[in-house]
Amino acid sequence: AQTVTQSQPEMSVQEAETVTLSCTYDTSESDYYLFWYKQPPSRQMILVIRQEAYKQQNATENRFSVNFQKAAKSFSLKISDSQLGDAAMYFCASPDEYNNNDMRFGAGTRLTVKP
Amino acid sequence: NAGVTQTPKFRVLKTGQSMTLLCAQDMNHEYMYWYRQDPGMGLRLIHYSVGEGTTAKGEVPDGYNVSRLKKQNFLLGLESAAPSQTSVYFCASSWRGRPGELFFGEGSRLTVL
Numbered sequence: 001a002q003t004v005t006q007s008q009p010e011m012s013v014q015e016a017e018t019v020t021l022s023c024t025y026d027t028s029e030s031d032y033y034l035f036w037y038k039q040p041p042s043r044q045m046i047l048v049i050r051q052e053a054y055k056q057q058n059a060t061e062n063r064f065s066v067n068f069q070k071a072a073k074s075f076s077l078k079i080s081d082s083q084l085g086d087a088a089m090y091f092c093a094s095p096d097e098y099n100n101n102d103m104r105f106g107a108g109t110r111l112t113v114k115p
Numbered sequence: 116n117a118g119v120t121q122t123p124k125f126r127v128l129k130t131g132q133s134m135t136l137l138c139a140q141d142m143n144h145e146y147m148y149w150y151r152q153d154p155g156m157g158l159r160l161i162h163y164s165v166g167e168g169t170t171a172k173g174e175v176p177d178g179y180n181v182s183r184l185k186k187q188n189f190l191l192g193l194e195s196a197a198p199s200q201t202s203v204y205f206c207a208s209s210w211r212g213r214p215g216e217l218f219f220g221e222g223s224r225l226t227v228l
Binding site for chain 1: 146148155156157158159160163165171173174203205207214215216217219220221222
């Protein structure tokens with residue numbers, strides 16, 4: 001089964017600076033998707049960014065971008081120009097290789113943004 | 116702009132009691148899911164549905180049942196609640212052709228005493 005690992009339980013960043021959240025995963029598939037989700041204190045999770053493994057170009061959504069290293073099975077999230085509203089739990093996720101409907105989530109990284 | 120709505124938001128049960136969580140989505144999504152979130156463990160899939168009248172087991176299905184009688188609703192039932200089922204439950208939905216792009220509800224916090 002798919003394993004998604006986030007090794008940083010907590011991270012902090014100064015407002016306006018850049019922070020990178022790490023994620024590694026394990027799969028035998030060659031074509032798959034990877035996702036980052038944000039869960040603010042309100043609890044409702046929202047999709048931040050998606051990466052398709054067959055695309056070599058790293059995905060970008062405004063201030064959010066990924067560093068996708070397929071050979072290393074690494075999928076990190078970079079947040080540029082951090083804002084107070086970025087404070088949240090961030091979850092890395094990927095569908096299980098045997099069941100695309102079973103999304104596997106990492107344990108999460110709590111990001112604090114300091115003013 | 117309702118999106119995915121879960122009821123109730125909070126519930127306290129005694130061991131052995133039963134209850135049903137209701138999830139409703141107004142985006143006409145084909146797929147619906149129930150996850151549970153426990154501290155330090157991320158989200159884990161309980162059951163899911165790929166269409167009206169169909170359900171399937173996820174990673175942690177034991178102790179739960181689900182039904183999807185209407186496309187817009189997905190019910191999660193606990194027949195005999197146990198303290199191990201104390202958790203925050205999230206419903207999500209998605210389009211058939213967009214795997215992993217989940218739209219979540221706000222969660223339901225369940226405590227079993």
